[in-house]
Amino acid sequence: MRSVVAVSGRVEETPSTVTLRFPFAAAADPGQFVMLWIPGDDELPMSLSYTDGPSKGVTVKAMGSTSRRVLDIAPGTAIGIRGPYGNAFDLSPRRVLIVAGGSGAAVLAPAADRARALGAEVTVALGATRAPELLFRDRFRAMDARVEVATDDGSEGAKGFVTAVAARLLGESPFDAVWTCGPEVMMRKVIEAARPRGVPVFCSVERHMKCALGMCDACALGPYHVCEDGPVFSAEHLARTPDFGVFHRDSSGRRVPF
Amino acid sequence: MRSVVAVSGRVEETPSTVTLRFPFAAAADPGQFVMLWIPGDDELPMSLSYTDGPSKGVTVKAMGSTSRRVLDIAPGTAIGIRGPYGNAFDLSPRRVLIVAGGSGAAVLAPAADRARALGAEVTVALGATRAPELLFRDRFRAMDARVEVATDDGSEGAKGFVTAVAARLLGESPFDAVWTCGPEVMMRKVIEAARPRGVPVFCSVERHMKCALGMCDACALGPYHVCEDGPVFSAEHLARTPDFGVFHRDSSGRRVPF
Amino acid sequence: MSDLSVRLSSVPLRNPFLLASGIWGESGESLAAAWRAGAGGVVTKSIGAGPRPGYPNPTVETYGDWGMLNAMGLPNPGIDEYPKEVAIALGAGATVVGSVFAGDAAEFARLGERMAATGVHALELNLSCPHAEGFGTEVGSEPAAVEEIVRAVVRAVRVPVIAKITPNAADPGGLAAAAERGGAAAVSAINTLRALAVDVRLRRPVLAHGLGGLSGPAVKPVGLACVWQMYERIRVPIVGMGGISTPDDALEYVMAGARALEVGTAIAFRGVGVFRELTDGLARRLDELGFARLEDAVGAAHRAARPAGA
Amino acid sequence: MSDLSVRLSSVPLRNPFLLASGIWGESGESLAAAWRAGAGGVVTKSIGAGPRPGYPNPTVETYGDWGMLNAMGLPNPGIDEYPKEVAIALGAGATVVGSVFAGDAAEFARLGERMAATGVHALELNLSCPHAEGFGTEVGSEPAAVEEIVRAVVRAVRVPVIAKITPNAADPGGLAAAAERGGAAAVSAINTLRALAVDVRLRRPVLAHGLGGLSGPAVKPVGLACVWQMYERIRVPIVGMGGISTPDDALEYVMAGARALEVGTAIAFRGVGVFRELTDGLARRLDELGFARLEDAVGAAHRAARPAGA
Numbered sequence A, B: 001m002r003s004v005v006a007v008s009g010r011v012e013e014t015p016s017t018v019t020l021r022f023p024f025a026a027a028a029d030p031g032q033f034v035m036l037w038i039p040g041d042d043e044l045p046m047s048l049s050y051t052d053g054p055s056k057g058v059t060v061k062a063m064g065s066t067s068r069r070v071l072d073i074a075p076g077t078a079i080g081i082r083g084p085y086g087n088a089f090d091l092s093p094r095r096v097l098i099v100a101g102g103s104g105a106a107v108l109a110p111a112a113d114r115a116r117a118l119g120a121e122v123t124v125a126l127g128a129t130r131a132p133e134l135l136f137r138d139r140f141r142a143m144d145a146r147v148e149v150a151t152d153d154g155s156e157g158a159k160g161f162v163t164a165v166a167a168r169l170l171g172e173s174p175f176d177a178v179w180t181c182g183p184e185v186m187m188r189k190v191i192e193a194a195r196p197r198g199v200p201v202f203c204s205v206e207r208h209m210k211c212a213l214g215m216c217d218a219c220a221l222g223p224y225h226v227c228e229d230g231p232v233f234s235a236e237h238l239a240r241t242p243d244f245g246v247f248h249r250d251s252s253g254r255r256v257p258f
Numbered sequence C, D: 001m002s003d004l005s006v007r008l009s010s011v012p013l014r015n016p017f018l019l020a021s022g023i024w025g026e027s028g029e030s031l032a033a034a035w036r037a038g039a040g041g042v043v044t045k046s047i048g049a050g051p052r053p054g055y056p057n058p059t060v061e062t063y064g065d066w067g068m069l070n071a072m073g074l075p076n077p078g079i080d081e082y083p084k085e086v087a088i089a090l091g092a093g094a095t096v097v098g099s100v101f102a103g104d105a106a107e108f109a110r111l112g113e114r115m116a117a118t119g120v121h122a123l124e125l126n127l128s129c130p131h132a133e134g135f136g137t138e139v140g141s142e143p144a145a146v147e148e149i150v151r152a153v154v155r156a157v158r159v160p161v162i163a164k165i166t167p168n169a170a171d172p173g174g175l176a177a178a179a180e181r182g183g184a185a186a187v188s189a190i191n192t193l194r195a196l197a198v199d200v201r202l203r204r205p206v207l208a209h210g211l212g213g214l215s216g217p218a219v220k221p222v223g224l225a226c227v228w229q230m231y232e233r234i235r236v237p238i239v240g241m242g243g244i245s246t247p248d249d250a251l252e253y254v255m256a257g258a259r260a261l262e263v264g265t266a267i268a269f270r271g272v273g274v275f276r277e278l279t280d281g282l283a284r285r286l287d288e289l290g291f292a293r294l295e296d297a298v299g300a301a302h303r304a305a306r307p308a309g310a
């Protein structure tokens, strides 16, 4: 389902990250994404950071040229939305550890929201380069999740990688599942930290996307297509791909090492 | 809906008329027709003479080359059926006079069936060239309808046209509606006979048909299309056409006087 | 509500939605009925030199609510009989476009002249039926032939001549350009796409003629591409058609470059009431989108910037 | 259950359903996955001389469950990078057809040679992409050009060469005949139909590239007509495609003249499980209809008698 809608709200979440809200009636689950069309520019896959109700949202970090332009979109601007696509997080675990790096919190926040609403205990390890870039810290706190922070420069929380915080939390108390989204090297480390404890890890994975319909092969990840079989994959499934954490493909399908 | 089915039954109704039965699940009402495809030959509009249950039927009179070949179709032969198309008789009148000429009884018999089942009183004026050609006489009798017969040669019932019988019946007792099917001159006479008594007349009209979808214009009848607006028309509607009883159109759309 | 009236060359149309050729077009009463139902004008069935019965049935096959296959075989009463049908339509006040088909330029000119003499407001030349041997696409796929035919008819008549171009060609835009060179006042597109259906149980084509032409929503994207490419090649107005059944379909065609539109298969799928749905809906939609007049939206999609690399 | 194995020139296929070019064909793992899902073989993405990113998004638009519009722009990693993907597919045991595109005969021959060297079982020449400037339809609409390109590739390689013919032509059968004269071991058809979608609110084409290609059920009747016409013109086997998503669709193509089939858009609409649905369903259907082997049904619809006048 494709529709063209006017942006109804814009929130600067961090200096490099903006949330856009827009009317989009289709039902969606945390983990799913939409294709966000900036007319005259490009169309990008974006996880839904707000999945409930008729007003959905995406939270976009300035990366390349298009995403930078997304940050400047004013309310009222017409954008195209199609989706939602892909699978969703399994919300049944009772004790969840969320490990979010950078814009990864965008997809994990709505999952945390729903998990909390279902009565799960949610612990969040939230990482960023520096304190102002900590995405959705207050949103996680507001849902009564335990939030532990790491910044590269130590400006807030632990200095260093969020994976260290995650490893510590995994040691401290038992979890039924880990949900993570961020750079693939980060997610690999999370998988390694969880493996000895037998905690299943679910990663939201990004690949270049074009059709989002499981057809064009742009988002190939081993035998999977991220747009259709993902974007949420279990660590077991990822282990069956030669790609995860090793290479992704550019727009022409060439392998690009991480 | 088009389907290819095997003819499941064949009954010789009169020396020149055969009923073919075939499985066709779509719901149908008396008055409606199907397009009957004789593969390798042609496709002809045929009223349903059996409209109830999963086994439908058409009753075909030998006229031209194709209908003659229809008479030879053996059970088991594959035929194409699409439809049902067109409108149906309004079954609400309580006292119905049916006036059937030739193969016209094919479409009127199932209407009589349903009307009887709904408790209506049904009187039938049935005409044919000669006694063996009286179509569905026994079927009408079996449903406890009053049946009055006319044959051109007087071999059964009144000698002469069935319209004379109809006129007499209209004079004898009150009717809420007349349903008629047969040659257009016959139907015009029926309309004339019923007019002074104010009995509404409904005619099942035939025109050359191709698409049966209200598109190709082959079946044009004044501003109507018999396949879509008909085949059942009230006398009032027919009076609004310059065509009825005056001309029909051949396969190329030329007007052909009756 | 926005203004839907348009001018197709010298012919003013009360709205852009013409009845397409071959639908409800054999009888004058049907043409009049389409006009009364709200069509902006009516195009006649394509008329030839003599009566033609067309192909035997089956002549149509449908696909859900999105596609229609037909091979009628250009049945028509012939130009001697047809003037009385035109007279009925004109008598009802309809704006009438007379469609003709022929096998060569001379016959097109002769038929065009006879059709023009009936008083039609414009002519449409069927250069594009995909399944009639010796006519249609067979005479309309070469730019030189199209130009010659159009020129011959334009010389023979005073009414505007619309050339109906085939989509079954490598370069429909080139054919439209040829028609413009020949003096066409407008071009129309698309006719049906050459197509086939097979009945696997009967091991034979469904249509008696075998090959037929596809129409309806399925062909809208193809019709839009043709209109788009023509708009970039020619200056005369374009009459767009192929699968129009909603106001937004119509607006897509207009923004791709069409100034007037024809509606065919939608009449089978949605009934003749579709004309009112289209006119009411389009006027509302244009209004919503800020176009005071339909004419302002013609070709609007060509003025959008393309992303780099596209 | 009837025998579905067929021989496409010298290449035996375990069943007639090949993965169509451009679907799941950029990565070797995806090709292998389609093979494991039951495809009778896999056709690679069309590969060119160097890496090509393709057009910006949006690159696709869908119409209900019956149509798909795309303008990917022939993205591909280029012939230097691609052999490692082919190796993965071959390593999984797949029957692989290597698709290539180029701007002229010499480049086609060079690419064909490189692709053949990867060990593919056959080559498919993309002479038919409707929306890539300088490639596809632009080099594949003239019979002489098709013949020259095919001949050049046939001379350069030892594997069978399949020429993929455009439906965007006045006479696809003539193009197929040209490919046969050039030495093609088979022809395949159809590629997508040139098409367009406009977003009326944004007043612009939906796809970044503007024009794209239509595929899916909507184009099945057009594909069938192409295969039908080709079957009457050529003797080499035909690979039919365009909108195949059910066993009966497949059988229509077979009876129209196709010996093998490709399946593209159905993978988006129905998932890769469609390969098993197609093979199981077709084997059952052939059995029901009294065909012991798929090969016996090839062209069956051509052998039915036509009614007089059709």
Ligand SMILES: Cc1cc2nc3c(=O)[nH]c(=O)nc-3n(C[C@H](O)[C@H](O)[C@H](O)COP(=O)(O)OP(=O)(O)OC[C@H]3O[C@@H](n4cnc5c(N)ncnc54)[C@H](O)[C@@H]3O)c2cc1C
Pocket: A033, A042, A043, A044, A045, A046, A047, A048, A058, A059, A060, A061, A062, A063, A064, A065, A066, A067, A068, A103, A106, A107, A205, A206, A207, A208, A209, A210, A231, A250, A251, D057
């Ligand atoms: C399922 C999924 C969900 C995502 N969710 C979010 C989110 O919630 N928030 C967020 O900020 N970003 C998200 N992304 C990433 C986002 O789609 C873009 O990749 C990112 O915004 C950079 O785009 P750009 O054009 O500005 O960068 P570019 O200058 O084009 O390139 C920067 C990087 O982005 C990649 N990229 C560019 N285009 C695409 C594309 N069409 N698909 C995938 N990658 C692309 C390039 O390969 C490159 O590595 C998600 C990606 C996927 C696949």
Ligand SMILES: Cc1cc2nc3c(=O)[nH]c(=O)nc-3n(C[C@H](O)[C@H](O)[C@H](O)COP(=O)(O)OP(=O)(O)OC[C@H]3O[C@@H](n4cnc5c(N)ncnc54)[C@H](O)[C@@H]3O)c2cc1C
Pocket: B033, B042, B043, B044, B045, B046, B047, B048, B058, B059, B060, B061, B062, B063, B064, B065, B066, B067, B068, B103, B106, B107, B205, B206, B207, B208, B209, B210, B231, B250, C057
């Ligand atoms: C709605 C409708 C219901 C009908 N119901 C019956 C029925 O129940 N029983 C029955 O025996 N007949 C019925 N007919 C008539 C039937 O369709 C044929 O017209 C008749 O069988 C003669 O066909 P033919 O090809 O043998 O004759 P032909 O040799 O072709 O011609 C004999 C006459 O039939 C007409 N005719 C031929 N083809 C068609 C066609 N496609 N559509 C309409 N008329 C055609 C010709 O104009 C001619 O007047 C019905 C017709 C219509 C329109």
Ligand SMILES: Cc1cc2nc3c(=O)[nH]c(=O)nc-3n(C[C@H](O)[C@H](O)[C@H](O)COP(=O)(O)O)c2cc1C
Pocket: B215, B216, C020, C021, C022, C023, C045, C046, C068, C070, C072, C074, C099, C126, C129, C164, C190, C191, C192, C214, C215, C216, C217, C219, C241, C242, C243, C244, C262, C263, C264, C265, C266
């Ligand atoms: C049953 C039928 C008959 C047609 N006959 C003609 C015709 O005689 N002349 C002509 O130019 N086009 C003819 N066409 C083509 C239509 O005018 C139109 O170009 C095509 O159907 C696409 O429009 P649509 O999708 O709105 O139907 C016919 C189409 C149909 C479906």
Ligand SMILES: Cc1cc2nc3c(=O)[nH]c(=O)nc-3n(C[C@H](O)[C@H](O)[C@H](O)COP(=O)(O)O)c2cc1C
Pocket: A215, A216, D020, D021, D022, D023, D045, D046, D068, D070, D072, D074, D099, D126, D129, D164, D190, D191, D192, D214, D215, D216, D217, D219, D241, D242, D243, D244, D262, D263, D264, D265, D266
């Ligand atoms: C997304 C997409 C990409 C395609 N890419 C190619 C390609 O690279 N080379 C090619 O020859 N055909 C390509 N095609 C055309 C298909 O191979 C096929 O000819 C067409 O889609 C019709 O089949 P379908 O209806 O089963 O999809 C592509 C089609 C689609 C939908």
Ligand code: FES
Pocket: A208, A209, A210, A211, A212, A213, A214, A215, A216, A217, A218, A219, A220, A225, A226, A227, A228
């Ligand atoms: S984006 Fe096309 S297959 Fe996933």
Ligand code: FES
Pocket: B208, B209, B210, B211, B212, B213, B214, B215, B216, B217, B218, B219, B220, B225, B226, B227, B228
């Ligand atoms: S049969 Fe075509 S309009 Fe009635």
